[in-house]
Amino acid sequence: MGFDVNVTLSKKAAAKLAAEKEGIVVFASYYGDPKPSAAKHANEVGLIDLTPHDEEVEIPGTGGHARISGAKVDAKRLDWLAGPPDVNVNVASARKSSSVNLLGCDFIDGPLSNVQGAPVTLHCGLIEEHVDTKLKS
Template identity: 50%
Template structure:
């Protein structure tokens, strides 16, 4: 299972899909679930990949009766939803769901959670947390046209490998944002990641990671950096070198779909800055 960042909630119109759910993420709960996630995952990793509770970032909390779920990221994967059931006074890890889904897929997500044993209200709230409204147009979305060298496509197909398109939004900080810049003096607006087949085609970045209200933290319009790499289904290493994007988002939108060509790293083809 591939764990990637969750999307903007948009399950249904009217009513609160999380009504009756305890969503109060306290510091105590964050620490508790960080330890639970380490106990469930770290011990099965290679020694070089094992992690500590301090490496776990818990983003949200859901609880109904003896069932609970938290969205969290670990060093080896991005944000995902981890499910637990309390049995005999102890919380037991049940399963993890990672990814983003369209609002139309909410019924399947609810069924998945209920099949685990989670109550209906928790399953419904979970589905709301990890779906986005595919009918909503974002002014920050764009598309890229992925192509592959013959060698790259043949190798990735043989390995049943997929690719990840990662779009990181950023900008020069406004006065309000200067206190929160990263190591290179930029204000980070967030990253959206999508996973697609390793074959020629269009990959869509929704832009839902960024909202109009976020622009108050930067001067002018956002920039975006886009990188493409293998999803590491077949192994621990990235296998491809791809063209990349780094610059004004408006230029990317005007040029879409932006062509990004990928080759095997061993082909030693220089990647190009686009658009």
């Protein structure tokens, strides 16, 4: 259930993260639509959460590779899905130098099968840059 993400940064984001000695965190959660017989296990938006907590991978503030292992997926819950699992991935600053997130980043939200194989590149800029983030799936 693992896959790879490559985080790239705008020049301004790279400079700010370096100056602040800030890191980057990639968050992943897995989910899916419930079988009718498993509807009672669905969350408040009608989906099955496959991960009790997001998988978090910290990478340096320079960006780069993050391996999402899928190790936090509760395999028993896969039987509750009506189809294949989906994944949601977001990227944020690690909040070492500031209590607020500094980054606006592309994100992943869709079928897990679409992100397995070649690494998916997620580009980030500073929130103040008003980066046009994109859904990658």
